[in-house]
C-alpha cells in the first residue's frame with residue numbers, strides 16, 4: 163500500500179482504489195525525518211521524528227463526499243509532503259471522511275455522516291449503515307491520534323499540547339459570505355482570538371457561534387479532546403477537478419504554514435474585520451409536509467425582517483421573531499426530527515480570550 167502511495171504520491175487515488183477498506187495499517191520513514199502511516203482507508207498520519215513542536219493537527223475533508231475542493235486541497239498538501247517539497251513540524255492526521263461517497267460523487271451513501279458523532283452512530287437503530295461505521299472509526303482514530311502524542315494521555319487539564327481540527331467543507335448553495343466557519347458550542351468558555359485570526363488569515367472572515375451541543379465532527383473533537391475545532395465552509399460545491407483552486411489560495415497557504423512552521427505570526431484580533439453571528443435557533447422539522455417560502459437558490463446569510471414567514475412546518479408558520487434573522491443551511495428534505503434551518507443574529511462583540 164505504501165509502495166503504491168510513494169509511487170503515485172496520490173492518497174486520494176489510493177483511497178478511491180479501495181474505498182471499502184485496506185487490510186492492514188502500514189508505516190514507513192520518509193527521508194529519515196518523517197513517519198508516514200496509513201492507518202486505515204482515507205486515514206493518513208504524518209509525524210516528524212526529531213522535533214516535536216506541541217501541536218496535533220487534524221485536517222478532515224470529504225465528510226460529505228461531493229464536497230470536492232477541500233479533498234483536492236488536502237490531497238495536494240499530502241502530495242507536497244510525500245514529494246519532500248514541504249516538511250511537517252507538527253503531528254498531522256489527514257482524514258478523508260466518507261470514501262464510498264467520494265467514490266460515488268455523492269454527499270452521502272445512506273445518512274449524513276456529520277450528524278453521527280459523539281456516539282450518535284451507535285444510538286438506535288445502531289450501526290446499520292456505512293456512515294455509522296465510519297463515524298465510529300473516525301472517532302477512534304481522532305482519539306488515538308490525540309492521546310498517543312507525547313504527554314497526550316495525561317489526565318491533567320488543561321493539556322499542555324495544542325489540539326486543532328479543521329473540518330473542511332463546501333456548501334450546497336451560494337452565500338453572501340462565500341467562506342465561513344462554524345465555531346462549535348463552547349459551554350460558556352470564551353472564543354479564542356488566535357483561532358479567529360487564523361481563520362481570517364486563511365480567507366474566512368465570517369463565523370457562526372453555535373448555541374448548543376451538536377453531533378458534528380468538529381464539536382466531537384472540541385468537546386471530548388479540548389481541540390480548537392471548526393467546521394469550515396469554503397464556498398460552493400463543484401465536481402472533482404472543476405474547482406478553481408485559486409479561490410482557496412489563502413487557506414492553502416495558511417494550512418501549509420500551520421503544519422510546516424514552528425509558530426504562526428498572525429495580526430492582532432480586530433472584530434470589525436469579521437462578520438460574526440450567533441445561532442438564534444435551530445429549526446427542527448416536525449412534519450412530512452414542509453416547505454420554505456423563499457426560493458431554492460436563496461443565498462446563505464440572506465436576512466429577513468421581523469414578522470416574515472420563512473416556511474411552513476405542516477400547518478405551522480415559521481416566523482422571524484428577532485428584529486432580523488439571517489438564514490443558513492435551509493434544507494426542506496431532511497428527515498423528520500432533523501435540523502432543517504439555522505437562524506442567525508449578529509454577534510458583533512463576542513467574549514474572546
Ligand SMILES: [Zn+2]
Pocket residue numbers: 225226229331332333
Ligand atoms: Zn459539508
